[in-house]
Amino acid sequence: xxxxxxxxFCPATIANISCGFDVLGVALDSVGDExxxxxxxxxxxxxxxxxxxxxxxxxxxxxxxxAGIELLANSDYEGGFExxxxxxxxxxxxxxxxxxxxxxxVWAMNELLEKPFSQLQLxxxxxxxxxxxxxxxxxxxxxxxxxxxxTLVRSYDPLDIVTIPAPIALYATVIHPQIEVKxxxxxxxxxxxxTMETGIKQWGNLGGLIAGLFKEDYELIGRSLVDHIxxxxxxILIPGFDEVKKAVVQAGALGSGISGSGPSIxxxxxxxxxxxxxxxxxxxxxxxxxxxxxxxxxxxxxxxVREL
Ligand code: HSE
Numbered sequence: 001x002x003x004x005x006x007x008x009f010c011p012a013t014i015a016n017i018s019c020g021f022d023v024l025g026v027a028l029d030s031v032g033d034e035x036x037x038x039x040x041x042x043x044x045x046x047x048x049x050x051x052x053x054x055x056x057x058x059x060x061x062x063x064x065x066x067a068g069i070e071l072l073a074n075s076d077y078e079g080g081f082e083x084x085x086x087x088x089x090x091x092x093x094x095x096x097x098x099x100x101x102x103x104x105x106v107w108a109m110n111e112l113l114e115k116p117f118s119q120l121q122l123x124x125x126x127x128x129x130x131x132x133x134x135x136x137x138x139x140x141x142x143x144x145x146x147x148x149x150x151t152l153v154r155s156y157d158p159l160d161i162v163t164i165p166a167p168i169a170l171y172a173t174v175i176h177p178q179i180e181v182k183x184x185x186x187x188x189x190x191x192x193x194x195t196m197e198t199g200i201k202q203w204g205n206l207g208g209l210i211a212g213l214f215k216e217d218y219e220l221i222g223r224s225l226v227d228h229i230x231x232x233x234x235x236i237l238i239p240g241f242d243e244v245k246k247a248v249v250q251a252g253a254l255g256s257g258i259s260g261s262g263p264s265i266x267x268x269x270x271x272x273x274x275x276x277x278x279x280x281x282x283x284x285x286x287x288x289x290x291x292x293x294x295x296x297x298x299x300x301x302x303x304x305v306r307e308l
Contacts, residue, residue: 005038010104013096015140018257019205025144030298037108052087063129064105092180094264099141102129134183148304166300171275225255251281
């Protein structure tokens with residue numbers, strides 16, 4: 001019997017991962033939104049409930065609505081969908097809040113329609129949600145949210161997503177200082193060109209990070225978590241950024257950087273206990289500065305969006 005309704009978990013994601021601006025991302029296990037999507041006879045997509053964040057419920061102003069409309073436009077399904085969104089990821093946090101909603105909506109709809117679309121097609125639909133949220137249809141949050149694990153956007157045109165294995169003991173710690181940085185704003189301050197010298201450093205690290213993930217070489221992963229292009233500019237928007245970077249390495253992290261467009265800061269560690277020590281170190285910095293924060297410690301989520 002076909003399902004009429006589905007409840008899903010939509011993971012938070014860390015995009016960029018230092019050296020992979022707009023191309024690299026990873027899904028998290030311990031933090032994400034929940035969503036209920038149901039088939040209805042009325043055409044179109046309606047957001048019928050939105051709890052946890054103050055976000056628009058009008059279909060065309062909501063990322064889940066826009067992503068869903070894109071899926072419907074490519075489907076021969078005659079009916080529509082209702083969506084209930086239970087946000088646990090704060091908007092403007094830098095851990096893929098809009099991507100979780102966009103990816104969750106299209107994944108759930110695809111399940112209810114008995115999977116007419118491939119994961120890659122779902123990424124394309126969900127990217128329309130990102131276009132609404134940030135002005136640019138980047139895929140580095142929606143791809144890991146849908147595929148799970150680490151993903152590389154090898155090419156945007158044509159869209160080509162490569163999944164990358166995650167070493168088993170790799171953990172992420174993320175601190176979210178309670179200030180909002182809009183992705184659209186933090187993109188506007190970036191430079192539009194880089195020098196050859198900077199490019200050489202950056203793609204050395206990107207290759208190193210991907211090789212480190214494949215080889216399960218934690219030291220190589222750590223050495224490669226360097227961003228010569230975006231972090232020097234965006235870190236100015238994040239209070240305590242340099243202190244956090246120093247503190248996490250002292251606590252044993254492999255390396256750290258800005259999560260997505262910030263203000264969250266992520267660190268990667270080998271093993272859960274180191275990741276917890278890193279959380280303590282991060283908290284210490286923000287306690288001193290006097291800014292409220294939330295901390296998440298998470299294994300890599302290898303499934304992506306999943307049914308609850
Ligand atoms: N790659 C995007 C950016 C991710 O850094 O603007 C946004 O979460």
